[in-house]
Amino acid sequence: MQISPLAAASSSRCLHVIPTVLQQLPGMAALHHSIHSTHGNSNPNQPSTTACSQCAVPASQRTLVRSFSSKAKGGSSSSSSELVRSVRAMPIKLVSVGKGNSKAAQAMAQEWLEKLARYTTVSEVLIKPNPKGASSPQVQKDAEAEKVLKALSPGDRVVILDERGRAATSEDIARLISQAGDNGTPLAFVVGGPFGHGAAVIARADDSIRLSNMVLNHQVAYVVLLEQLYRGWTIIRGEPYHH
Template sequence: MRLAIIAAGRLKPGPERTLAEDYLKRAQGLGRGCGISRIAMTEFNESQAASTELRLAEEGRIIAAALPDISFAVALDERGKALASADFASLLRRHLDGGTGDVAFLIGGPDGHAPAVRDKAALTLSFGPMTWPHRLVRVMLLEQIYRAITILAGHPYHRA
């Protein structure tokens, strides 16, 4: 199975990027042994359109174009479902066992996701009701992916 992170905005050099790259590297290394062949990150510039509606529509088109053809799409949104780390690992396990080719995690821009993106997603996932900066969401998602992989691998990183 392949994982894709499709995100509005680009991480600039700095601590968030360093941390994101560290979790990505860790997840890629341990993930191969669990059946996760690739974890890819696609970033694109946030829309500079004049209105929220236009920005959402433009970013929604870019996200849709970047999605793998046959994938399980997960939109990250504060209105989504919160999962415990073990439940997130179980979600990945079900898709691994079920033969899902691609799981794509979608991170919108500062205005969130266009309704069409949320509607197309198979799951809307929340990291809680608080609003998080997009650069931290990327780090949090990568850490949770790494944590889920350690759970699947029986690695002692996650302590319940």
């Protein structure tokens, strides 16, 4: 294992208070020694007072140990490995406004739904766009929003997909799943219609995310969301799908 100079370069605090933990990992003893050498003290068993007076196992050093530990065990990057833990599976509801998917899109969606079934239950609600009597895009959005709200439950944590939402990573999706489990709150994702979400849906939303900086076709967005939900669960479980 090649030792990174990260610790010596980024912190003036030594790690002598946790040598046992460090020495359990390949190469950590050498890293421990190099940090003390940087502080002008080559003996890690007798650290200098000036170098060690601030030591109290700071959070930055604990993070460093976790990062090296996950890599030593063959884990993924620290941002993903830190999400690996036991999570209570909460049901996920997918509410989409559209005419339905093509056969090809349906087949792809079904594939991810079957994979997701290993981790949680997923229900789908399809709302047809362009209600009768819609005289304008705004009227159409308002009518669609009314139906979307009826499909949601009061206790749902609602996440809308919107091109103006915050950019979401796969790790962010994993965090949403974890937080739902921690809080015992069902998740509901809403994919809007051709003109986007009505004001009532936006007001009801707890979070707004975008899956891409590009505007995605409704069917594409739906399949991408399913894949990301599956990926999020594999991140939480520490499974090798996400690299």
